[in-house]
Amino acid sequence: MEEDFKVIDNYLMVKMPEEIDHHKSSYISENADRFILRENVSNVVFDFEDTRFMDSSGIGILMGRYKKISCFGGKVFAINADHRIRRLLMLSGLHKIVEIME
Amino acid sequence: MNNEMKMEFDARSENESFARVAVAAFVSELDPTLEEISDIKTAVSEAVTNAIIHGYDGITDGKVTLYCRLEKDVIHIEVEDTGRGIPDVEQAMEPLFTTKPELNRSGMGFPFMEAFMDDLEVISGPGEGTRVLMKKKIGCTPWIGDGE
Numbered sequence: 001m002e003e004d005f006k007v008i009d010n011y012l013m014v015k016m017p018e019e020i021d022h023h024k025s026s027y028i029s030e031n032a033d034r035f036i037l038r039e040n041v042s043n044v045v046f047d048f049e050d051t052r053f054m055d056s057s058g059i060g061i062l063m064g065r066y067k068k069i070s071c072f073g074g075k076v077f078a079i080n081a082d083h084r085i086r087r088l089l090m091l092s093g094l095h096k097i098v099e100i101m102e
Numbered sequence: 103m104n105n106e107m108k109m110e111f112d113a114r115s116e117n118e119s120f121a122r123v124a125v126a127a128f129v130s131e132l133d134p135t136l137e138e139i140s141d142i143k144t145a146v147s148e149a150v151t152n153a154i155i156h157g158y159d160g161i162t163d164g165k166v167t168l169y170c171r172l173e174k175d176v177i178h179i180e181v182e183d184t185g186r187g188i189p190d191v192e193q194a195m196e197p198l199f200t201t202k203p204e205l206n207r208s209g210m211g212f213p214f215m216e217a218f219m220d221d222l223e224v225i226s227g228p229g230e231g232t233r234v235l236m237k238k239k240i241g242c243t244p245w246i247g248d249g250e
């Protein structure tokens with residue numbers, strides 16, 4: 001699962017799993033934080049290409065990482081989010097702080 | 103058509119996926135769209151997760167009860183725990199309100215249940231456990247596209 005986290009330049013790329021719920025979320029948050037600290041990256045990109053299910057735990061992952069990196073000028077990106085995930089991001093107002101890209 | 107099911111499981115996070123898949127399978131006889139199944143799975147996941155992490159606070163021998171009833175084209179879902187209960191339900195249901203920000207909670211659980219189900223009722227009090235009652239009518243999606 002370590003291969004789901006990759007550092008490219010100043011970006012941490014996180015490949016999100018098929019299902020994102022509370023059971024899966026602490027693993028993702030903890031690892032992302034470990035990489036952010038260790039590799040000293042300022043931006044995080046969450047890739048939802050494989051994700052078929054998400055609940056508010058996914059919102060918590062993005063919000064938590066945003067709080068960690070935004071004070072150092074870092075940004076959070078969401079890529080390959082299908083219309084359902086986009087809807088969750090909109091409903092929680094996350095589209096105002098997370099850049100949603102194709 | 104009327105149909106009922108009830109189950110009880112331990113307050114373990116592995117059971118979150120089990121619970122939502124069980125409800126999705128149970129409602130399938132109403133021929134829901136993928137969208138409706140997805141809405142229901144998210145709502146069930148929220149309610150069950152709340153019972154596990156807030157109701158029982160990680161104490162895994164607590165029991166979560168899941169009850170579902172199909173009544174014509176409506177699914178009724180109840181998720182119940184006998185845990186700590188909610189002192190102020192109205193406040194708990196506000197978007198972004200969470201008592202566990204350190205656990206990366208977003209405070210969007212109740213707002214998602216509200217957005218994805220037709221009806222949501224929360225019965226709770228301190229020390230009294232929590233009952234979450236949800237309803238959704240299947241097959242009422244407007245046929246004129248909602249623009250995706």
Ligand SMILES: Nc1ncnc2c1ncn2[C@@H]1O[C@H](COP(=O)(O)OP(=O)(O)O)[C@@H](O)[C@H]1O
Binds near residue numbers: 148157187199208210
């Ligand atoms: N079953 C429950 N037992 C006790 N408290 C609960 C329960 N469900 C929700 N709560 C309370 O309501 C708050 C809001 O819940 P929710 O909207 O799901 O957000 P989150 O789970 O992200 O905190 C929780 O932080 C918790 O304080």
Ligand SMILES: [Mg+2]
Binds near residue numbers: 056148152207210212
């Ligand atoms: Mg919740």
